[in-house]
Amino acid sequence: MSNEHYLHNPLIHADRRLGRARSRWVQQFDCSGISPLIICRGPIRKEAMDVFSEMGISHYGILLSEKDSIVYRNALAPELRSMSDPNRIHRVPDYTGSNKEEREQRIRQIIQIAHDNGYNAVFAGYGFMAEDEAMVAAMEAAGLNFIGPCSRTVHDAGLKDEAKRTALRVGVSVTPGVDNATALTLLKRYPDVASLAALAKEHALEIPQEVFASDMALDDIADRVLAASYARGVDLYTVEELCDTVTDVVAGMAEKYPDNRIRLKAISGGGGKGQRILGIGETARTAELVREILNEVKTTGVGDNKNVLVELNIETTRHQEIQVIGNGDWCISMGGRDCSLQMHEQKLLEVSVTDESLRAAHARAQEEGRTEEARALERDVRILTEMEDEAARFGAAVGLDSVSTFECIVDRDQHFFMEMNTRIQVEHRVTELCYALRFINPEDPDDGFTVNSLVEAMVLLAAHGERLPRPERVLRHNDSVEARLNATNQALQPSAGGVIEFWSDALPGEIRDDQGISLHNPDTDVFMKYTLAGAYDSNIALLLTVGDTRLDVYQRMAESLRRTRMRGKDLATNLEFHYGLVNWFIGQNINARPTTRFIVPYLTAVGELRARAGNIDLSHAWRRTVEHSTKGLDADLAEELRTVMERKQTLLLRPLEVMFSQPHVFSGWLSINRDSYTLIEGRVSWNTNPIALLAELYHYLNMDAGVNAPAARVIWDHDDQILRAAGSFYDTLHERSGVDDWLALQTLLEDEAAPASFDAAEWQSVRAAHRGYQAGSEILALLPAIAEDTHFRALSVNPDLSIAIPDALLDPTHQAQMAKVLVPPPAASADEILAQSGGMFYARETPESEPYVRPGDHFAAGDPLYIIEVMKMFNKVYAPFAGTIDDVLVENDGVIISKGQPLFRITPDERVVMESADDIAARSRRVTDEFLARVL
Known part of the structure; x- marks a missing residue:
């Protein structure tokens, strides 16, 4: 867990703890009588346990799935170690079951476990069962207090079709599309009220007869019939019939919106599950994707609601969401989060969106004359205000009585409601680190208590919801950011399995929600090796930072990632990806507005870097560099320079080897150093002293001297001595010459005549030392030369904060090729x-x-x-x-x-001719020489 624990669950207040309350009004909200069963996995389970303990809730249990990622070797997981009573640890095969029958069986099991062990509440966290209407209703019927929205809210807000209809009714903007494909399917066979009534009678569906005599729209009556059929567990249409209907709808939308792709969404999906996007001209694939979606969300059984939403895919989508909280009477918003940095509907980096931060950024842009950026930020302030207003209005309309998330897509100057997740989100910490909730005694404004944790707020609402007054939103930090550390490879493809054998400790100020993975065994002080089972998702941990500005939080995140060390057997993570991505934004513009389509082109650009770097033979490049540096010198001077360069070989090549092998890290460095060079007639010219850049490169790679790491991971002692001596030399030279600028200093050094502050002999010694320190540094120019040979530089932020993406990076074939460059497929025989x-x-x-x-x-x-x-x-x-x-x-x-x-x-069909090792080596030398022609 984080070593900044007060930021993790800062809710121990003198006015909240049992027996120490400052007033009777505060004391009435004590929650120690709640006895919850926790039925969720990962960091949220550990967080819930910590919150419950700090709230004075002593009797709680945890439910473990056999597929759960709570797998340690030779040590108890922190969750298990903290449970003093083993009878409060319960197990099931999995949380949800693989089909409807197993899901219903699991619900009955959970209820029985709760009744048998004295639990009176259930906490389901952000797992899919947290927004399963049937489960929530079953808990309520069994007399259990569900810590989350009630079943009515889950139905009205959680089912995507119902939510869309409610949004339209209360004036919330929605994405163009069709939300009743199942009703349309039913109406093809039963096209009037009489046939629908006969169908209901045939299957003994519980529908009041006045429904059929009302003036309801025909499709609404069909929806009532379908709802009754789901309750009874019968099917009134086939998957094939549904596929036909959706195909027709898609064809109609494709004709109306020819330049947009179409998104298909299962109404019970979420977190990326149950969604597919049909490309332009791919109508023929509709049925295939519908079946995929239903299979993925496990709604292929008899009586399952198989409705699939068909929506226009907004091509410049930014994914933003608003945190909402309510008690069924009042409903308020708690700011937003930008979740646009995602891939395959899986979020990667989530950034807070607060009114305070946006207004401050807008003011800075205006002061510094960045007019277009200021206009974009002003627009974002307006959109955030509108989304927060709509979120609170929608929450009130569905009777929200807990914590939920109002999700929107933003398209430049407009936004559309997408869905409401009736559960706490993985990224909820991003919000609670920015805002707290202050509950005030209506009769005494000086009396009240503050809640900093949304999990705590959920418990309070479950226990005392109707009596809780409308809280005030209290600012804690202007900005926060969360990086999801996932078990994925360099192309962000899930990588199941693997063992974390070491993870460096969290830094001061770093907030790490990691299920206790990075803890040492308290008995032996040895790191507890952790096996990534990965049955549910790829997440390992959530890494967070806070600050006063977005730049501040990104820089803090970059520093945490820079100093993080993790290793293990068969372990692949996206740690390097995050380090590169965060630095890309720091180097470009921290206020950039990426869309949900940004990550794949970005990965493609990184793949291009990897492809070019993979063709460079560094040993050959170094030999050529030495030859170039000594060419034309007399024999003694050439030999002396060769000796100097031999001593510097590892100093210069080791960081280049790391950069070439870690393209995501390479990407970040190029971005933050994009102004360090200029291309003059195709050749790289440094605007910064290469020696200073080299020192910064070692620091960027966390290879500084003194870092507690194996020798292979830090600068070597003799290299460090050379680098320090060079740095000291140039510091002194700048001071004595009075020249601060590197380009001006170079011009000065080219002149044989000594400046006023040096005598002639001393000046010649200075020039000779300069040549020695710079010798071989030309090879560093390979880094920007590689970038210039790709589309990396063209991937940039426009003045209006949109991102310019070259067409080549959007080509699907090229994207697939670069993914294979990032993660070469396993070698196979023909x-x-x-x-x-x-x-x-x-x-x-x-x-x-x-x-x-x-x-x-x-x-x-x-x-x-x-x-x-x-x-x-x-x-x-x-x-x-x-x-x-x-x-x-x-x-x-x-x-x-x-x-x-x-x-x-x-x-x-065709045999592949493999390139020989000699051919590969010759090609690498040829490509290397081509790059060196622009460098030497």
């Missing part, structure tokens, strides 16, 4: 197809479908071969080339496979 990642294998689209391929089948490049489920997401894998299936090497669906495992034995 007659095999190997698993691209570990996960759960499925040979077919749905349990009822035929396998994609069988032995003897011919497949074309781009045909689907199988589905891999990795960390809750279903990913369809397509054939990279054409061929014939000789044998399928995985016998059953649902089998766990590992990366690189052979899946199919095949005969390719």
Whole structure:
């Protein structure tokens, strides 16, 4: 957990603790009588346990799934270690079950566990069961206090179709689209009131007869019939019929909006699950994607609500969300969060959006003459105000009696309501670090208490909701940011498995929600190795920082990431990605407004850096650099310079090797140093002393002398001595010459005549020392030269804060190629197809479908071969080339496979000619020489 624990759960107040309340009014909100069962995983479970303990709640239990990522070797997890009574630790196979029957069975199990063990409440955190209407209703019926929105709110706000209708009714802007595909499907077969009434009678559906005699719209009557059918557990339409309807709707929208893609969303999805985007001209794939969606959210059973929303995909979408809280009477907003930095609907970096921060940024932009930026920020202030107003209005309309999130998409100067998540979000800490809630005694304005934790607020609302007065929003920090540390590879593809064998301690000011992973064993003081099971999602931890400005929080986050060290067996994380991305924004413009489509082009640009760097032979480059530096010198001087450069070889090459092997880190450095050089007639010219840049590079890579790390990870002693001596030399030279600017100092050093502050002999010694210190530093120019050879520099922030993305970075084929550069596929023989990642294998689209391929089948490049489920997401894998299936090497669906495992034995249509090692080496030397021509 964070070593800044007061920032994690700062809720121990003298006016809140039992027996120490300052007034009877405050004391009435004591929550020690709540006895909750925690049925969620990961950091939120640990956070809930801490909050409950600090609130004086002593009797609580935790429910563990057999698939849960609470796997330590030779040590108890912190959650388990803190549980003094083992009878309060309960286990189930998984939290939700794989289908409707298992889900209902799990709900009954949870209720029984609660009754048998004296729990009177349930806390479900941000898992999907937290917004499962059936589960919440079952808890309420069983007499349990559900810590979260009530079942009516979950139904009215949580189901995406119901929420959209409510939004329209209360004047909230919504995305163009169709929210009643199932009703339209039913009406194709039963097109009038009489046939709908007969259908209801045939299936004994509980619908008041006055519904059929009312003046309700026909599609609303159809919705009533469908709702009754779900309650009874019968199907009135088939998946195929639904697919036909959705296909028709998509075709109509594609004709009306030819320049937009179409988004399909299951009404019960969320967190990226149950959503697909149809590209322009891909109407024919609609049925395939509908089936994928229903299978992913496990609503293919009889009686499941299979409704799928069809929405216009706003192509310049920024994903923003508003935190809302209410007690069923009052409802207030708590600022926003920008979650646009995401991929495959999975959020990566989440940034607070507060009125205070936006207004301050707007004022700074105006003062500094950045007119377009000021206009963009002024527009954002207006949009935030509108979204907060709509969020509170919508929350009141659905009777919100807990904490929820109002999600919107923002398209420049307009916004649309997308959905409401009736649960606490993973990123809730971003909000609670910016705002607290102050509850004040209506009869005494000096009497009250402050709540800094949204989990605490949920408990208070569950226990005392109706009596809680409308709170005041209190500013804590202007800005905060959260980076999701995930188990993913360099291309941000989920990477299941792996063991964290070491993780450096949190820094002062760093907030780390990590389920206690980074703790040492309290008995042995040895780091507790942690196995990433990854059955539910790829998240390892949440890393947060706070500050007075967005630049402040990004710089603090960059420093935390810079000094973080993590290693382990088969471990892949997005730590380097975050370090590069945060520095990209610091170097470009911290107020930039990326859309949800930004990350893939950004990854593609990083892939281009990796591709170019991968063709550089550094050893060959160094030999060429030495040859260039000594060319034309007399033999003795050349030998002396070669000796000097030999001593500097590791000083200069080691950080370059790191940069070339870590393209995300390379990206961040290029961004923050984008003004350090100028391209003159195609050649790199430094605006900054290369020696100073080299020292900063070692620091950027956390390779400074004195860092507690193995020798392979820090600067070597003799290199450090050379670098320090060079730094001291130039500091003295700047001081004595009175010249601060590097370019001016270079001009001075080119003159043989000594300046006034030096005698002639001394000046010649200075010039000779300068040549020695600079010798070989030319090779550093390979870094910007590589960037200039890609689209990296063109990926930039416009004056109006939008991001310019070159067309090449938007090309899907190029994007796929660069993803493979970032993470090369496993080496396979010509007659095999190997698993691209570990996960759960499925040979077919749905349990009822035929396998994609069988032995003897011919497949074309781009045909689907199988589905891999990795960390809750279903990913369809397509054939990279054409061929014939000789044998399928995985016998059953649902089998766990590992990366690189052979899946199919095949005969390719064409044999691939492999490049020889000699050919590769020759190509690398040729490419290196081409780059050096721009550097030396």
